[in-house]
Amino acid sequence: MTSDQTAAGAGTAGTAGSGTAGKANPPPFDTSVANQARIYDYLLGGKDNYAADREAVDAVLKIAPEMGFTARANRAFLGRAVRYLVAEAGIRQFLDIGTGIPTAGNTHQVAQAIAPESRVVYVDYDPIVLAHARALLTSTDAGATEYIDADLRDTQVILGQAARLLDFTKPVAVTLISILHAIPDDDDPHAIVATLLDAVPSGSYLGISHMGSDLMSAETLREMTAVWKRTSQQQYTPRSRDQVARFFTGLDLVEPGLARVEQWRPEPETDVAHRSIMWSAVGRKA
Amino acid sequence: MDAGLPSLPPLPDPDDVPAEATVLRMLLGAQLRRLRESAGISAEQAAYPIRASRSKISRMETGRVGFKLRDVEDLLTLYGVTDGQQRTEILALARRSSAPDWWARYGDILPGWFETYLGLESAATTIRSFEVQFVPGLFQTEDYARAVTQLGHHSASPAEIDRRVALRIKRQELLSRPSPPRVWAVMDEAVLRRPYGGPEVMREQLRRLAQAAARPQVTLQVVPFARGGHAGASGAFSILRFAERDLPDVVYIEQLTSALYLDQRPDVEHYLEVVDQLSGQALTPADTAAFIEQAARET
Numbered sequence: 001m002t003s004d005q006t007a008a009g010a011g012t013a014g015t016a017g018s019g020t021a022g023k024a025n026p027p028p029f030d031t032s033v034a035n036q037a038r039i040y041d042y043l044l045g046g047k048d049n050y051a052a053d054r055e056a057v058d059a060v061l062k063i064a065p066e067m068g069f070t071a072r073a074n075r076a077f078l079g080r081a082v083r084y085l086v087a088e089a090g091i092r093q094f095l096d097i098g099t100g101i102p103t104a105g106n107t108h109q110v111a112q113a114i115a116p117e118s119r120v121v122y123v124d125y126d127p128i129v130l131a132h133a134r135a136l137l138t139s140t141d142a143g144a145t146e147y148i149d150a151d152l153r154d155t156q157v158i159l160g161q162a163a164r165l166l167d168f169t170k171p172v173a174v175t176l177i178s179i180l181h182a183i184p185d186d187d188d189p190h191a192i193v194a195t196l197l198d199a200v201p202s203g204s205y206l207g208i209s210h211m212g213s214d215l216m217s218a219e220t221l222r223e224m225t226a227v228w229k230r231t232s233q234q235q236y237t238p239r240s241r242d243q244v245a246r247f248f249t250g251l252d253l254v255e256p257g258l259a260r261v262e263q264w265r266p267e268p269e270t271d272v273a274h275r276s277i278m279w280s281a282v283g284r285k286a
Numbered sequence: 287m288d289a290g291l292p293s294l295p296p297l298p299d300p301d302d303v304p305a306e307a308t309v310l311r312m313l314l315g316a317q318l319r320r321l322r323e324s325a326g327i328s329a330e331q332a333a334y335p336i337r338a339s340r341s342k343i344s345r346m347e348t349g350r351v352g353f354k355l356r357d358v359e360d361l362l363t364l365y366g367v368t369d370g371q372q373r374t375e376i377l378a379l380a381r382r383s384s385a386p387d388w389w390a391r392y393g394d395i396l397p398g399w400f401e402t403y404l405g406l407e408s409a410a411t412t413i414r415s416f417e418v419q420f421v422p423g424l425f426q427t428e429d430y431a432r433a434v435t436q437l438g439h440h441s442a443s444p445a446e447i448d449r450r451v452a453l454r455i456k457r458q459e460l461l462s463r464p465s466p467p468r469v470w471a472v473m474d475e476a477v478l479r480r481p482y483g484g485p486e487v488m489r490e491q492l493r494r495l496a497q498a499a500a501r502p503q504v505t506l507q508v509v510p511f512a513r514g515g516h517a518g519a520s521g522a523f524s525i526l527r528f529a530e531r532d533l534p535d536v537v538y539i540e541q542l543t544s545a546l547y548l549d550q551r552p553d554v555e556h557y558l559e560v561v562d563q564l565s566g567q568a569l570t571p572a573d574t575a576a577f578i579e580q581a582a583r584e585t
Contacts, residue, residue: 029566031559045531048562050555131565134572135470135505147570 026125026151027233034232036182037129041101043071048101048132056231063223064216070261070276074209075105077261077280078177081207082110084254084265084282085173086118091205093172095162095196097123097152098179102136107175108145109137116142121162125151152179153187155195171203178278180247181211181236193247197285204285205254208247209261211238215277244279251283310383310409311352316532317376318358319347321365336360353380392453395446399545403538406526406547408460412468414561415524419480421491422471424458425498430491431455433483461503470505472564474518478508478581485585492582499575507568508577517563525557 027035034056042049042057060067085091092115096107099122111118122137122145124130130149139145146165150157159168166172174196183189197206213221221238228236245258256264258281262272322332322343329343336357338346345351358380362373389396389404396404407413415422420434431454435447442450460466478495481488499506509516524538537548537557548554569577 029563031555047527047535048558050559051551127566128562131507131562131568134570135507135565136468138502 026127026149029128030233034228035126036232036234037100037124037126039232040071040178041103043068044075044103046101046103052231056227059227059231060224063227064220064277066216066275066277069271069274070211070278073260073262073271073274073276074178074278074280075103076270077209077264077278078107078175079105079110080265080267080270081175081280081282082107082173083114085205085207086111086114089171089173089205089254089284091171091173092118093166093170094118094120095123095158095166095172095174096120097158097174097176097196098182099124099129099133099137099147100178101129101132106137108139108143112140112143116140119144119146119165121146121148121165123148123150123152123158123162125149152176152183152192155192155199159196159199168199169201171205172200173205173207174200175207177207177209178211180208181238182234184235184237190246190249194249197251200285202285205282206248206251206285207280207282208244209278209280210244210247211236212241212244212260212277212279213238214240215260215275215279238277239279241279244281248281248283251285254282254284257281310379312348312533313409313528313530314353314358314376314379314383315347316530317379318361318365321362321367322347325365327365332361332364335364352384355380388456389453392449395449395453397544402547403540403545404457406536406538407457407467409528410467410526411529412470412527413524414470414472414527416472416474416518416522416561416564417477418474418518418522419476420482420522421477421495422469422473423454424461424469425471425495425504426454426458427487427491427494428455429483429487433487437482461501466503468503468505470507470565472507472509472518472561472568474509474516475511478578481585489582489585492578492585496575496578496582499571499578505571506574506578507565507571508574509564509568510577513567516567517560520560523557523561525554525561 031050032052034053038049038053039057042053094107094111108118108120111120122133124133127149130147134147137145144165148158148161180189183192241258258279261276261278261280262270262274264280266272329340333340333343346353355377358377362376367373387405389401421430428451431451432447435450439447439450478492495506498504526536526538534549534551535554537554539546
């Protein structure tokens with residue numbers, strides 16, 4: 001159900017977004033190496049992390065102290081983006097890929113606080129993260145939540161299963177919050193996003209946050225990459241402003257366009273005194 | 287040990303203090319420290335107006351000593367906390383931290399080590415557990431609880447059994463308080479299959495479990511026999527988590543005549559790992575609900 005050993009030989013490259021039956025393997029549950037979801041949990045002050053996660057983060061914070069603020073600002077961006085999508089864009093359906101370990105202000109909670117009938121499909125490829133999501137992300141009675149155990153690269157699996165809860169003839173917001181930098185160029189993240197957007201109708205939205213390679217010095221980027229390589233289950237590919245903008249090809253960007261997470265429609269309580277190293281944008285499919 | 291060192295008043299032995307009061311004092315102390323620090327006031331400066339020493343402030347802030355309401359009020363004023371709502375909340379916490387616990391009435395049947403658990407349970411925001419044998423106490427029916435209690439205390443009088451069962455049922459009020467803790471239990475299939483009290487009692491118990499699973503604050507997962515071996519080889523345990531960021535998780539392992547409380551990070555993480563792994567191996571909550579109903583039909 002979770003792992004498909006037969007696909008292992010195919011590798012991940014080449015299956016991305018192409019709609020073939022390839023399925024990436026979920027990460028093994030291994031607390032001796034740092035894990036993306038647990039790293040983020042630790043950065044946000046959660047308690048669902050292990051020594052290896054904390055060591056990796058502490059090493060990264062020495063190189064890029066902005067990372068702590070970035071994680072919190074990214075979380076706050078998610079909240080503002082979802083509020084915008086529900087309250088101003090009228091969205092009631094979400095496909096949230098890269099759910100992570102639940103914390104305060106999860107997508108369905110933000111959405112359902114405004115529109116209780118909101119429906120949210122959460123997708124994550126990490127079975128332990130998904131167990132947390134299933135246990136903790138419970139919907140209002142008026143709305144619904146569903147969980148899909150799939151890798152972002154398996155777009156056909158995601159779209160097929162999401163259709164059980166979401167009506168793809170009506171607008172859907174696809175949110176890819178702090179996940180696309182975990183997809184290397186070889187897996188063609190732009191094609192993955194294009195495939196997802198092809199499946200949703202006009203009036204749908206795309207929300208992205210993405211670590212910015214041009215928001216840090218070349219040296220920081222190099223050292224940070226070396227730490228992840230040594231400590232982490234997932235590797236990261238921060239991308240430039242232009243590369244992130246390309247995800248929105250053919251979409252109309254919502255004001256203020258592409259911006260650092262803390263600069264995207266800040267609210268009075270948004271901390272804009274610090275600088276994150278994460279790009280963000282929300283765009284509408286015409 | 288005392289030669290040449292500044293003399294500090296002896297700390298009370300934390301084991302002498304009921305845990306609920308301890309936890310509440312820790313929470314209150316942590317809040318007071320944060321308020322003091324954000325007001326830019328040193329411990330010495332805080333001590334003077336309440337006629338205390340710097341070390342008394344430090345012991346208050348780590349939850350080692352009780353609080354006088356008047357001291358808390360004076361400190362809040364000193365720290366510039368004038369917001370009525372915030373003052374009321376903190377003072378309510380101070381009051382609760384000195385009130386006797388509800389289970390004090392059950393002192394005759396309550397071993398001290400279990401009293402500690404009740405304190406932690408009532409302070410927790412999340413209770414994760416793994417059960418191999420029994421339905422979690424918070425979801426037991428009276429008849430099931432009686433059957434289990436009788437087995438454990440076969441020489442007890444009927445009156446004592448009644449009191450033990452009454453205590454267990456009273457504990458369940460936790461689930462209906464205004465902001466109940468999140469309870470996330472993973473159960474071995476054996477829990478559903480061993481009919482304590484006979485098939486009728488068990489069927490009723492399974493129905494209760496199915497109802498519990500439907501509550502938004504409750505998550506139940508079963509590891510079916512068919513999934514083979516699982517990570518929980520060690521036996522039953524609970525992990526209690528508290529809202530306060532500074533408070534570590536506590537692992538509780540019940541033994542026949544005592545209990546083990548683990549709060550050192552490496553120990554806690556070992557159990558967290560096991561329960562994480564179990565929750566990944568177990569049926570999803572939705573499939574578990576169907577599984578429990580099926581088990582009820584088969585009992």
